[in-house]
Structures are given as structure tokens and as C-alpha cells.
Amino acid sequence: MADRYKEASDMAKGRPFIPAHELQKREQDRIRLPFRHLVDPQDPYYYDISLHLEMQRRAGVEIDQTIADNAVKYIHWKHQNAKDGEAKRREFEAKQAQEAKREIETWQARREAAERWKTSDGIVYYILRGPLIKIGTTTRPRSRFDTLMPDAVLAIEPGDKDLERLRHTEFASLRDPNVGREYFTPGSDLLDLIRRLREEGGVPHIPHASLISREAAELAVKELLAL
Structure with missing residues (x-):
């Protein structure tokens, strides 16, 4: 029941709902990820970096400081690239909206002009x-x-x-x-x-x-x- 109220509250605020058991699992995974000595825990993308390193570790890669530093660069680049892509998408949508507005205004002006021609x-x-x-x-x-x-x-x-x-x-x-x-x-x-x-x-x-x-x-x- 509590989860249902939490879900409704999160949805109302525009946030994705994450069940309590999933949050608990994420926290457990965060604690188990053994990379705090290689990656700054205060890094805003620490969790994604740790997951990336964990995937490499499971693939047989020996994780050292160089690998960790490269992972930090990659994850930061990935997030920045996503932000740039989102910014370009928003810019494109804004441009499309402006062009649509101009087309509507031009159509309205032509219609008004046609009406004036009828009465002049x-x-x-x-x-x-x-x-x-x-x-x-x-x-x-x-x-x-x-x-x-x-x-x-x-x-x-x-x-x-x-x-x-x-x-x-x-x-x-x-x-x-x-x-x-x-x-x-x-x-x-x-x-x-x-x-x-x-x-x-x-x-x-x-x-x-x-x-x-x-x-x-x-x-x-x-x-x-x-x-």
C-alpha cells in the first residue's frame, strides 16, 4: 500500500517510480562495488562508472587505476554527449516550432489580405x-x-x-x-x-x-x- 502511494506521488511530480526493493538492491550493489579506492565516490557518475568497471571485471579485465581513469573519461563523455544530443534535439524542436508559427502567421495574413481584396x-x-x-x-x-x-x-x-x-x-x-x-x-x-x-x-x-x-x-x- 505504501508503495502505491509513493508511486502516485512520484508520478505526480514527474519522477519515475522506483520500488523500494529495487532501491535496496541498488544500494546493496553500490556497497559491493569494490572501486571506491580507484574512483571518487563523490563523482556524480560514480554509480555508472562502477557498473562499467564491474562489467569489465566480469569480462576478465584486471581493473587498475589506468582502467578506472579511462572508465571515468568514457562515462563522463557518454553523459556529456547525451546532454549535447538533448540540447540539439531541443534546439531543433524549437526551430521547427518557430517555422510552424511563421507558416501559420503567413497563412493568416494571406487570408486577411484576401478578405480585404474582396471589400476594397x-x-x-x-x-x-x-x-x-x-x-x-x-x-x-x-x-x-x-x-x-x-x-x-x-x-x-x-x-x-x-x-x-x-x-x-x-x-x-x-x-x-x-x-x-x-x-x-x-x-x-x-x-x-x-x-x-x-x-x-x-x-x-x-x-x-x-x-x-x-x-x-x-x-x-x-x-x-x-x-
């Missing part, structure tokens, strides 16, 4: 003109881009004037005062948003007039976003 008549666009990025909005992107003649259309998202104002406020610190309120320098936060929009909605393919060739535009986008 216009877009907020991010176009490259020389060294700057223009953030604007339109309900007729093809004619608008023919007028603006951007080097490249970097990204688009469903939205209207309200979202445009929000983006202008969000990246106000990047605004170029010498050009206009809709032109921004390519700071890291703005580029991160553009990359995310391209990942969620794909690369925009809206035909438009431009002052540079398609090859030059593709190279400019590649260098800007480090693709």
Missing part, C-alpha cells in the same frame, strides 16, 4: 522611382502607372485614402522633404513591409510605361530588396 475598390501602391519609393493610392492602377512611369511596381495592397494616410504616418521619418509628401527613402521597415506584401499577395504584374528597360527594372528591384 482601390489599392495602395509602392512604386520605385529612382532612389525613392512612392506610396500612393488609386482605383485605376494601369492608367495611374502609365502617368507616373515608375521604374518598377514593388508591391500593392487593398486599401483607400485611409490606409494611404496610415502608411504615410507610419513611415513619416523616411519622407524625403525635397520631393514630396508621398516619396520616401527605402528604410528597413518600409522594405520589410514591401517584402511581406510581395510574399502575401505575390509580385505585381501591372503593365505600365517606364523610362528604363525591364532588365534594368528587375536588377533595381533585386538590389533594393536583396532578392
Whole structure:
């Protein structure tokens, strides 16, 4: 009966239950192992080292200090290797969990973007003109881009004037005062948003007039976003 209560207590605390007779046997074996003069009894792996030496003794190996020292090195290496393996396993599992979380977040973002496209008549666009990025909005992107003649259309998202104002406020610190309120320098936060929009909605393919060739535009986008 006492063992049952002990088992329930150990299981509740996350410890493996070891019956009393097994503990007693282990203690008897520990006392019988004749290696205290060769191995430090305070070694955290003393019991495993002693068992290792006992197995060698039963196999006919004459146990001396050199054999004992090698056993200490081996058992310590074995435990350290197990710890390293466990650490790598936990690191791998954590990495897998982070990747799964990113996939879920990307899927949710794409779903939300799809819902916004259903209810939006216009877009907020991010176009490259020389060294700057223009953030604007339109309900007729093809004619608008023919007028603006951007080097490249970097990204688009469903939205209207309200979202445009929000983006202008969000990246106000990047605004170029010498050009206009809709032109921004390519700071890291703005580029991160553009990359995310391209990942969620794909690369925009809206035909438009431009002052540079398609090859030059593709190279400019590649260098800007480090693709």
C-alpha cells in the first residue's frame, strides 16, 4: 500500500517510480562495488562508472587505476554527449516550432489580405522611382502607372485614402522633404513591409510605361530588396 502511494506521488511530480526493493538492491550493489579506492565516490557518475568497471571485471579485465581513469573519461563523455544530443534535439524542436508559427502567421495574413481584396475598390501602391519609393493610392492602377512611369511596381495592397494616410504616418521619418509628401527613402521597415506584401499577395504584374528597360527594372528591384 505504501508503495502505491509513493508511486502516485512520484508520478505526480514527474519522477519515475522506483520500488523500494529495487532501491535496496541498488544500494546493496553500490556497497559491493569494490572501486571506491580507484574512483571518487563523490563523482556524480560514480554509480555508472562502477557498473562499467564491474562489467569489465566480469569480462576478465584486471581493473587498475589506468582502467578506472579511462572508465571515468568514457562515462563522463557518454553523459556529456547525451546532454549535447538533448540540447540539439531541443534546439531543433524549437526551430521547427518557430517555422510552424511563421507558416501559420503567413497563412493568416494571406487570408486577411484576401478578405480585404474582396471589400476594397482601390489599392495602395509602392512604386520605385529612382532612389525613392512612392506610396500612393488609386482605383485605376494601369492608367495611374502609365502617368507616373515608375521604374518598377514593388508591391500593392487593398486599401483607400485611409490606409494611404496610415502608411504615410507610419513611415513619416523616411519622407524625403525635397520631393514630396508621398516619396520616401527605402528604410528597413518600409522594405520589410514591401517584402511581406510581395510574399502575401505575390509580385505585381501591372503593365505600365517606364523610362528604363525591364532588365534594368528587375536588377533595381533585386538590389533594393536583396532578392
